[in-house]
Amino acid sequence: MTMAKYETEILADEKVPTIRLVREFDAPPAQVFRAHVDPELYAQWVGPHSITTRITRWDARTGGEWAFASDRGGEEIAAFHGSFHEVRPDERIVWTFTYDGEPDNVALETLTLEELDGGRTRLRVLSVVADFATRDGMLASGMATGINEGYAKLDDLLAKEA
Amino acid sequence: MTMAKYETEILADEKVPTIRLVREFDAPPAQVFRAHVDPELYAQWVGPHSITTRITRWDARTGGEWAFASDRGGEEIAAFHGSFHEVRPDERIVWTFTYDGEPDNVALETLTLEELDGGRTRLRVLSVVADFATRDGMLASGMATGINEGYAKLDDLLAKEA
Numbered sequence: 001m002t003m004a005k006y007e008t009e010i011l012a013d014e015k016v017p018t019i020r021l022v023r024e025f026d027a028p029p030a031q032v033f034r035a036h037v038d039p040e041l042y043a044q045w046v047g048p049h050s051i052t053t054r055i056t057r058w059d060a061r062t063g064g065e066w067a068f069a070s071d072r073g074g075e076e077i078a079a080f081h082g083s084f085h086e087v088r089p090d091e092r093i094v095w096t097f098t099y100d101g102e103p104d105n106v107a108l109e110t111l112t113l114e115e116l117d118g119g120r121t122r123l124r125v126l127s128v129v130a131d132f133a134t135r136d137g138m139l140a141s142g143m144a145t146g147i148n149e150g151y152a153k154l155d156d157l158l159a160k161e162a
Numbered sequence: 163m164t165m166a167k168y169e170t171e172i173l174a175d176e177k178v179p180t181i182r183l184v185r186e187f188d189a190p191p192a193q194v195f196r197a198h199v200d201p202e203l204y205a206q207w208v209g210p211h212s213i214t215t216r217i218t219r220w221d222a223r224t225g226g227e228w229a230f231a232s233d234r235g236g237e238e239i240a241a242f243h244g245s246f247h248e249v250r251p252d253e254r255i256v257w258t259f260t261y262d263g264e265p266d267n268v269a270l271e272t273l274t275l276e277e278l279d280g281g282r283t284r285l286r287v288l289s290v291v292a293d294f295a296t297r298d299g300m301l302a303s304g305m306a307t308g309i310n311e312g313y314a315k316l317d318d319l320l321a322k323e324a
Contacts, residue, residue, distance in 0.1 A: 015294075016178060016179055016292065016293060016294070017178055018292060057225070062227075062243075063219070063226075063227030063229075063243070063245055064225075064227075065224075065225030065226075065245070067225075081224075081225070082247060083225055083227070083245030083246065083247045083258065084245065085244060085245045085258040085260070085268055086260075086265070086268070092266075094258070094268055096245065096247040096256070096258060096270065098247070098248075103248070104254075106247055106248070106256055106270060106272070108258065108268060108270040108290065108292075110268070110292070126292060128270065128290060128291070128292045129290070130178065130180060130270075130272070130288060130290045131178060132177075132178070
């Protein structure tokens with residue numbers, strides 16, 4: 001496990017209950033997009049090193065749905081589900097996100113892909129929830145570890161595919 | 163056109179970019195729920211008096227999708243679409259909502275149905291967006307007219323069915 005070249009900025013807005021992530025990748029938008037909508041690719045990188053991801057539903061189109069489980073040592077330790085509100089190829093994905101253990105908490109997440117010089121991409125992820133307590137609970141849940149370890153795996157996957 | 167018996171409270175939170183509606187109905191939760199998920203019923207009441215609603219996609223289940231158009235004088239004047247993040251019978255509906263004319267604006271809406279004495283229901287609708295400008299734009303768009311006229315039509319529909 002090597003240090004990732006890029007850091008993920010994780011910003012909690014003071015005025016609104018949102019979390020903003022910003023992360024660059026050494027691959028063009030189309031490739032980063034595909035790693036988010038192809039279930040076999042997505043399962044390879046999402047989440048922390050300690051878990052493996054098992055996709056249980058996946059229909060990555062505007063109006064489609066998704067669900068996956070996180071396994072550790074062969075046991076399911078968490079599951080998540082949501083809808084694809086919009087899948088705009090190579091540009092934008094809007095999905096809802098719920099941890100099945102807290103079914104009344106729903107985040108609305110917007111991913112946007114910006115093309116940078118040198119065949120690179122800036123990914124922005126905006127997560128919106130209804131109140132600050134839910135937002136702060138997400139931040140306190142150890143999400144940074146999962147995000148940083150997941151994006152480091154995504155770096156490796158993008159490099160391998162290139 | 164008669165005055166509605168109940169008023170709709172429309173609350174714009176100062177601290178978060180949300181809109182909260184609260185409205186009572188003279189019908190039990192199961193009936194109010196059905197009027198939101200049955201496309202033939204929904205089309206009969208949603209929106210202001212000046213338009214008719216034409217459902218174009220409708221799959222009212224957790225993970226499903228929806229879309230409808232608003233017609234005036236036989237011409238389409240607006241269209242909307244989204245996903246059903248959750249459909250929990252007689253209790254709760256979570257959907258995403260986009261006006262097709264502003265495809266980058268997405269609201270996450272949670273409807274909850276609370277049973278009241280006398281076979282009545284209190285409906286709460288929480289709309290969450292990412293920033294105050296979007297929220298204030300929704301409030302300025304004349305949404306109150308559509309909501310109040312729509313819920314008055316829903317009152318009539320519920321009374322007719324009872």
